[in-house]
Amino acid sequence: MATKLSKQLSKVSKRGPHRVLVGDLAYAGLPGRVYTPAEGNGIPGVVFAHDWKKDIEKYHGTLRHLASWGFAVVAPNTETGWIPDARGFAADLESGLQILTGVKLGTGNITVSPGRLGLVGHGMGASAAVLAAAQRDNLRAVAALYPAKSHPKPEDVASRVSAAGLVISTNEEPIFDFGNAAKIAHNWGGDVVYREMIKGGAHVLSEDILFKLATGTGGIKTRVREQVRGLTTGFLLHQLADEKKYSVFSDPEAELKHSDVYSGEALEAKADMGTFKP
Numbered sequence: 001m002a003t004k005l006s007k008q009l010s011k012v013s014k015r016g017p018h019r020v021l022v023g024d025l026a027y028a029g030l031p032g033r034v035y036t037p038a039e040g041n042g043i044p045g046v047v048f049a050h051d052w053k054k055d056i057e058k059y060h061g062t063l064r065h066l067a068s069w070g071f072a073v074v075a076p077n078t079e080t081g082w083i084p085d086a087r088g089f090a091a092d093l094e095s096g097l098q099i100l101t102g103v104k105l106g107t108g109n110i111t112v113s114p115g116r117l118g119l120v121g122h123g124m125g126a127s128a129a130v131l132a133a134a135q136r137d138n139l140r141a142v143a144a145l146y147p148a149k150s151h152p153k154p155e156d157v158a159s160r161v162s163a164a165g166l167v168i169s170t171n172e173e174p175i176f177d178f179g180n181a182a183k184i185a186h187n188w189g190g191d192v193v194y195r196e197m198i199k200g201g202a203h204v205l206s207e208d209i210l211f212k213l214a215t216g217t218g219g220i221k222t223r224v225r226e227q228v229r230g231l232t233t234g235f236l237l238h239q240l241a242d243e244k245k246y247s248v249f250s251d252p253e254a255e256l257k258h259s260d261v262y263s264g265e266a267l268e269a270k271a272d273m274g275t276f277k278p
Contacts, residue, residue, distance in 0.1 A: 002015060004248050006256060008245075008249070009256065010233045015066035015068045015070070016070065017069075018037035018038060018068050020037065020064050020067040021035070021107070022064070023036075023105075028099045028216065030076050030092065031077045032075050032078070033057075033075045033077070034057055035064060036046075036072045036105045037068070037106075039105065039106065039109050040070065041109075041110070041131065042112070042113040042167070043070055043113065043116070044070065044240035045074070045100035045112035045117055046071055046117070046119060046123070047093045047173050048062075048066075048073055049076070049129050050122060050125045051148070052124040052148065053081075055080060056076075056077040059205070059207060060147070061207055062225075065229050066134075066233060069236075069237065070241060071240070071241075072100060072110060076089075076093065076095070076096050077094065079124075079128075079248035080090045086124070086151060086152070086185050089124070090129075090135070093121075093129060093132040093133055094135070094136070097117055097132075099114050101114040113138070116140060118142060118236060118239065118240050119132060119163075120142075120145070121143070122153070122206065123147070123148045124148050124225070126145050126147035127144070127147045127179070128147070128155040129142055129143075129144055130147065130154035130161060131150070131152065131154060133163055134157040134159075134161050139161075141164050141239035142161060142241050144165065144181070145166065145168045145232065146168060146202040147179055147223050149192070155179075158183075158185075158187040158188050159188070159189045159264035160189055161188055161189045161205070164191045164192070165192035166192070166195075167184055167192060167194045167195070168195050168232075169202075170197050170198075170202055171196045171199075180271065181194070182262065182270040182271040185262075193235070193252045193254075194252070194262050194267055194270075196259060197224055198259055199258070200227070200228070204228065205228055215267070218265055224258070227256075227258065237252060
C-alpha cells in the first residue's frame with residue numbers, strides 16, 4: 001500500500017493537465033481570488049481558507065496546483081487581522097461555497113456541481129473549515145491542514161462533520177500550543193485520514209519564503225510542501241472528482257515515507273496525549 005501511495009503521490013504532486021485561469025473574487029462581493037481550469041461543466045469546487053495573518057497571495061502555487069487538476073477554487077481574503085473571528089471566517093467560507101455554485105466562473109463557461117463541494121484550510125483556516133463544515137451536511141470532503149486553536153474549538157464540533165476528512169499535522173513541537181489536530185480527527189463524524197508529516201512544521205504550506213527565513217518559522221521545505229499538496233490533491237480527486245484510482249489517498253492506514261499515519265486505537269491514544277505538548 002505504501003508503494004501505491006508513493007507512486008500516485010509522485011504524480012499528483014506535479015502540476016495537473018489543465019490550463020489555469022486566475023481572477024478577482026471581489027466581483028462576487030467577497031475579497032479574494034478565484035482559480036479555475038480553463039473550461040468545464042459540473043466540475044468539483046473547493047473553498048480555500050488561509051492561515052492567521054497570511055494573505056491569500058502566499059498560497060498562489062497551491063491554489064494554481066489544485067486548479068490545474070480540475071478544481072474550481074475560491075479563496076476568500078478576509079479575517080487577516082491580528083485577532084481574527086473564526087465564526088466570521090467560517091461564514092465567509094460558506095459565502096464562498098455559495099459563489100462556487102451560484103456564479104459562472106472563468107470566462108463564463110465554467111460551472112461547479114453543487115454535489116461536488118469541499119473545503120480546504122491551513123492553520124487558522126483549517127479550524128474555520130471544520131467550523132463551516134459542521135454547519136453543512138452536503139459537503140463531500142474537508143482537508144484540514146495543520147489546524148490551529150480557535151474559538152469555538154474545532155475538536156468540539158468535528159463530530160458534526162459528515163464529509164470525508166483529511167487531517168494533516170506535524171510531529172514537530174512548536175514554540176506555542178498549536179492545538180490538537182489528532183483530537184479533531186478522532187472526533188470526526190465521517191471517515192477520516194490523520195497523518196503527521198515528519199520534519200514538516202505547521203508553516204510549511206504558505207509560500208512567504210522571506211518571512212520564514214527571517215523568523216525561522218518552518219523554513220522552505222519544498223519537499224514537504226509538495227507532499228502536502230499532493231496528498232490533498234489525491235484526496236480531493238477521489239472524494240470530489242470520483243476518481244477511484246486515487247482511493248489510496250482516503251485510506252486511513254496507507255503508509256508513506258516521511259510521515260506517520262494513525263487510526264483506531266493509535267489515533268485515540270494520540271488524541272488523548274495531544275498532538276502538541278504545551
